[in-house]
Amino acid sequence: MKEYPSTSKEFKVNEKIYTMKKFTLGLQSKIEDDNISVTLVEALKTCTNMSEDDILGLDVDQLDAIYLDIREFTYTPTDPEGEGEPKKP
Numbered sequence: 001m002k003e004y005p006s007t008s009k010e011f012k013v014n015e016k017i018y019t020m021k022k023f024t025l026g027l028q029s030k031i032e033d034d035n036i037s038v039t040l041v042e043a044l045k046t047c048t049n050m051s052e053d054d055i056l057g058l059d060v061d062q063l064d065a066i067y068l069d070i071r072e073f074t075y076t077p078t079d080p081e082g083e084g085e086p087k088k089p
Contacts, residue, residue: 009073013062019049020066022074040067 008021023031027046030036040063044055047070058066 011066011069013058013066014054016054018054020070020073021047023047023070028074040064043067043070 008019010017011020012018023043024046027038027043030038031043041052041055044050044063044066045052048055048066055063
């Protein structure tokens with residue numbers, strides 16, 4: 001399967017480099033549904049190549065920061081000039 005650079009990017013945490021991907025449609029629908037709760041661990045498992053042990057070794061601030069980075073990466077407008085419509089948050 002071919003990967004496109006705009007759908008993933010690298011990030012570094014605790015001296016290791018990982019890859020983050022944008023939210024999947026399934027995860028987005030769960031996040032937006034008030035009747036379903038999604039944990040930070042579930043979101044990181046889905047959107048990064050981090051192992052469960054790596055994720056569980058993070059502190060709460062790191063979990064929050066990575067989740068926010070993924071969310072920002074997912075919902076950032078594709079047009080760098082800001083003329084395109086941003087995706088729905």
